[in-house]
Amino acid sequence: NAGVTQTPKFQVLKTGQSMTLQCAQDMNHNSMYWYRQDPGMGLRLIYYSASEGTTDKGEVPNGYNVSRLNKREFSLRLESAAPSQTSVYFCASGGSTNEKLFFGSGTQLSVL
Amino acid sequence: GQQLNQSPQSMFIQEGEDVSMNCTSSSIFNTWLWYKQDPGEGPVLLIALYKAGELTSNGRLTAQFGITRKDSFLNISASIPSDVGIYFCAGAPRRGAQKLVFGQGTRLTINP
Numbered sequence: 001n002a003g004v005t006q007t008p009k010f011q012v013l014k015t016g017q018s019m020t021l022q023c024a025q026d027m028n029h030n031s032m033y034w035y036r037q038d039p040g041m042g043l044r045l046i047y048y049s050a051s052e053g054t055t056d057k058g059e060v061p062n063g064y065n066v067s068r069l070n071k072r073e074f075s076l077r078l079e080s081a082a083p084s085q086t087s088v089y090f091c092a093s094g095g096s097t098n099e100k101l102f103f104g105s106g107t108q109l110s111v112l
Numbered sequence: 113g114q115q116l117n118q119s120p121q122s123m124f125i126q127e128g129e130d131v132s133m134n135c136t137s138s139s140i141f142n143t144w145l146w147y148k149q150d151p152g153e154g155p156v157l158l159i160a161l162y163k164a165g166e167l168t169s170n171g172r173l174t175a176q177f178g179i180t181r182k183d184s185f186l187n188i189s190a191s192i193p194s195d196v197g198i199y200f201c202a203g204a205p206r207r208g209a210q211k212l213v214f215g216q217g218t219r220l221t222i223n224p
Contacts, residue, residue, distance in 0.1 A: 031210060042116075044214070090155075098208050098210050099207065099212055100145070101147075101155075101212070103155050
């Protein structure tokens with residue numbers, strides 16, 4: 001039972017490049033989330049999906065798009081990467097009560 | 113937006129010491145949670161609190177839901193090396209809410 005799987009673990013981009021972060025969960029959870037973690041700022045919600053077919057903005061959605069491909073998969077896309085998007089990105093899924101989150105191991109992204 | 117303030121931001125202690133940290137908010141939350149992040153990993157849920165005044169333990173960890181509903185506390189007794197990591201508090205307006213607000217974290221370092 002893998003839980004929440006994120007790929008890739010590390011990525012370096014040049015300013016203006018695009019990429020998609022992949023996330024999959026095998027716990028049959030309805031809700032999925034993308035957070036970013038920056039030093040001294042904790043975890044900030046980028047986008048979330050309460051259920052398959054729905055997505056909503058979180059606290060810091062600018063510069064990102066998401067796709068809830070099916071119940072298992074929730075991807076995060078950076079269309080034109082900027083240095084301000086250098087961060088560690090975490091995908092999470094919500095358990096039986098949404099606030100009990102299960103996190104992936106993160107993607108460390110650097111934008112030069 | 114809503115913010116949670118964690119204190120202290122970092123702690124350096126000796127193995128075997130007890131640890132106390134807290135989390136405060138200017139807004140009321142009806143659910144408080146504590147997560148721990150090991151180096152290089154995603155956060156893991158430690159304790160969830162749902163009622164003002166509630167005191168809940170998980171092994172050597174004890175967390176309390178403040179009676180004002182604007183704060184929460186986490187204590188770790190007899191610290192051991194594997195307690196090293198970043199501890200995050202999180203608040204939700206109600207049980208089952210989609211959007212958690214995270215504190216900026218307390219980084220715990222233990223000297224053996």
